[in-house]
Amino acid sequence: DAGITQSPRHKVTETGTPVTLRCHQTENHRYMYWYRQDPGHGLRLIHYSYGVKDTDKGEVSDGYSVSRSKTEDFLLTLESATSSQTSVYFCAISEVAGGLGNEQFFGPGTRLTVL
């Protein structure tokens, strides 16, 4: 597996609380992505980054924000968690743009439960 870690791996929180998930890579890849995976919906892109401080929205960005202050770290923040954000969150990295045909390597995932 590519050098990608996610923390925490599991989290239970309450509605209305802020939550930050961290993705850390040791591959020095330029592109980083946050996906959520829900039964029946596959993998849906939340936000992605194409460089330090360069980010853009994905398909399901409402309620989420991201930051990338260093090449190796990509943070996903739920400002005020809701039950609809209960999901498994995957981070992915790629050396060049994911749409150009370069493999995306996925992290181990974070299971988030919002009560």
Add this chain to the structure above:
Amino acid sequence: GENVEQHPSTLSVQEGDSAVIKCTYSDSASNYFPWYKQELGKRPQLIIDIRSNVGEKKDQRIAVTLNKTAKHFSLHITETQPEDSAVYFCAANAGYSTLTFGKGTMLLVSP
């Protein structure tokens, strides 16, 4: 934006049979089509991909075909084995930077 439809959602086969999973895409500009395999509780991993300048690609028991005119592509697994049991996702590039994934197919291979 790009829309990817994947069928079937579940597929059960006997060990040794072939399995076929089909995907359609909406954006004629898409030119990269990867397939990922996700075992239970694990992360998705790339198993094969194809670019639009190629009609077919094989890697041992796995093959992918692409029909650009019809905007569909398929994953073919021959001589299935129990360890092929997993969820398979197709995807298509949605512009330069991102991929759009299908909703997945759960493949169950029975001994």
